[in-house]
Amino acid sequence: MAHVELQNVVKSYDGQNKVLHGINLTVSDGQFVVLVGPSGCGKSTLLRMVAGLETVTQGDILIDGVRINDLPPRDRDIAMVFQDYALYPHKSLFENMAFGLRLRKESEAVIQQRVMDAAKLLKIEHLLERKPAALSGGQRQRVAIGRAIVRQPKVFLFDEPLSNLDAQLRGEMRAEIKKLHLRLGATIIYVTHDQVEAMTLANQIAVMHGGHVVQYGSPDHIYNQPQALFVAGFMGSPAMNLLNVLLHKQEIQLDGQVLAIPALRLQALSTVQHLKMGLRPEKCRVTRDSAQDIQLHTELVLLEPLGAETLATFKIGEQELTARLPPDFHLPPGSACNLYFHPEHLQFFDADSGLSL
Numbered sequence: 001m002a003h004v005e006l007q008n009v010v011k012s013y014d015g016q017n018k019v020l021h022g023i024n025l026t027v028s029d030g031q032f033v034v035l036v037g038p039s040g041c042g043k044s045t046l047l048r049m050v051a052g053l054e055t056v057t058q059g060d061i062l063i064d065g066v067r068i069n070d071l072p073p074r075d076r077d078i079a080m081v082f083q084d085y086a087l088y089p090h091k092s093l094f095e096n097m098a099f100g101l102r103l104r105k106e107s108e109a110v111i112q113q114r115v116m117d118a119a120k121l122l123k124i125e126h127l128l129e130r131k132p133a134a135l136s137g138g139q140r141q142r143v144a145i146g147r148a149i150v151r152q153p154k155v156f157l158f159d160e161p162l163s164n165l166d167a168q169l170r171g172e173m174r175a176e177i178k179k180l181h182l183r184l185g186a187t188i189i190y191v192t193h194d195q196v197e198a199m200t201l202a203n204q205i206a207v208m209h210g211g212h213v214v215q216y217g218s219p220d221h222i223y224n225q226p227q228a229l230f231v232a233g234f235m236g237s238p239a240m241n242l243l244n245v246l247l248h249k250q251e252i253q254l255d256g257q258v259l260a261i262p263a264l265r266l267q268a269l270s271t272v273q274h275l276k277m278g279l280r281p282e283k284c285r286v287t288r289d290s291a292q293d294i295q296l297h298t299e300l301v302l303l304e305p306l307g308a309e310t311l312a313t314f315k316i317g318e319q320e321l322t323a324r325l326p327p328d329f330h331l332p333p334g335s336a337c338n339l340y341f342h343p344e345h346l347q348f349f350d351a352d353s354g355l356s357l
Contacts, residue, residue: 002063002077002154002187003029004050009059011045011211019045021211022059027204032181032188036198037208038234043191046208047157050189051080063154079148080157083164085140087132087147093119094128097147111150118146121183122176138169145180158190162197174200195235199223207231225347229354232278232347238311241321244351245277252277255317259294261343274351281311283345284323286337293340296321300335314339 004027011020020042027033035043048054050061052073060067068076079100087096094115101111119125122142132140141161148156158177162170178201181188192198198205199219206216207230215227226232232240246253247269252261254277269275288295298314298321305327312323314337323339331337348357 003027003065004155004187004189005060005062005065006046006050007060007062009046009049009061010057011042011049011054012057018057019211020049023213025206025213025216027187027189030185030187032178032190032201032203033206034190034192034198034202034204035206035208036192036195036235039193041208042211043193043208044159047080047159047189047191050155051078051157052076053080077154078157079151079153079155080159081141081144081148081161083160085132085144087140087143089132092129092131093124093135093143093146096132096143097128097150100147100151114150114152115146118149121149121180122146136169137165138173141165141173142176145177149180149184154187156186156188158188160192161190162192163194170194170197177201196237199235205235207234209234225356226278227356229276229349229351232349232356236280238281238322238324240347241279241281242349243277243279243316243319243321245275247272247275254296255319257297257316259296259343260292261294261346265343269348269357272348272350272357276349276351278347278349279321279341279345281322281324283341284321284325285340286323286325286329288340290342293342294346296339296341298337298339300331300333300337302333303330 006023006025009020009023012018023046035046037043045054049056052071056069061069097115097118098111101114116125119128122145124139124142127139162173165173174197190201202219205219205222206213207222209230215222215231222231223235229242233242243254250266252259298316300312301315301320302313304311308327310325310327310329312325312329314321314323350357
């Protein structure tokens with residue numbers, strides 16, 4: 001296990017095109033940290049800098065307190081799993097997994113033991129004599145992970161390892177990677193653009209946008225207390241509803257409807273010119289549960305039955321809201337429908353700064 005620190009890390013190309021802006025991040029021993037964000041936000045570049053595949057323009061990267069900026073990749077005691085598996089097509093699975101150990105001139109006994117241990121852990125011991133071409137995508141990814149495990153590195157780096165797999169296999173491999181972390185207790189930094197992967201795998205999530213870490217915290221904290229509009233809109237499937245509301249004469253109005261927000265909450269919003277209200281789809285109901293519930297008059301636009309639940313899209317004036325409802329909810333599109341939600345489930349954001357209030 002290892003402790004990884006990124007201190008004011010900057011990456012720019014040609015001295016002008018800055019892609020990372022002063023990243024500060026701490027990954028504790030044994031943590032599973034996921035870097036998540038849209039394409040082009042800098043997450044893979046940051047991972048490659050930790051691996052030594054990209055140079056650091058400014059700042060420091062430390063492992064166990066030792067600055068590694070100038071160390072070549074082979075001396076960083078790091079193993080990386082790539083998106084495209086990066087297996088040698090002419091070598092057997094055994095030789096693919098053993099390759100790094102042979103470069104380090106480990107004994108044959110050590111190589112045999114480590115490869116077999118990793119293969120059993122990943123349930124591929126019966127495939128070791130095959131070539132990569134004879135394997136499925138999921139099996140190839142297990143080999144790539146096994147090649148990393150046998151090296152027994154201080155830090156594992158994963159660069160979107162599941163993006164080439166179909167949806168069902170992605171779900172299965174997610175579970176396998178999580179089990180693997182629980183067994184090994186390893187320090188893992190994992191890159192993905194899939195927020196579901198981030199939520200299910202991570203101890204800590206770093207949400208990245210435009211070369212910045214917008215928020216860093218536990219999955220629960222990221223999901224339930226987003227500190228920025230971007231985080232609220234990016235994390236969650238479906239995403240948080242973000243609606244333009246009007247603060248007028250100590251009242252919050254949505255399409256002319258007054259929402260009963262507690263007075264103390266209103267005071268904190270009184271200085272904001274342009275206000276957005278956030279509400280998670282699962283917090284919406286079609287029945288009133290308490291006297292404090294806010295009622296919202298809407299029109300049903302669309303139903304998407306998913307078996308265990310139904311996603312419903314409602315219209316409020318010119319804006320739309322998505323609700324996660326029970327599977328037995330049925331109304332024809334165009335029907336009037338009242339939605340209910342508790343005031344404590346509302347979140348507010350300054351639309352100009354993008355920050356939570």
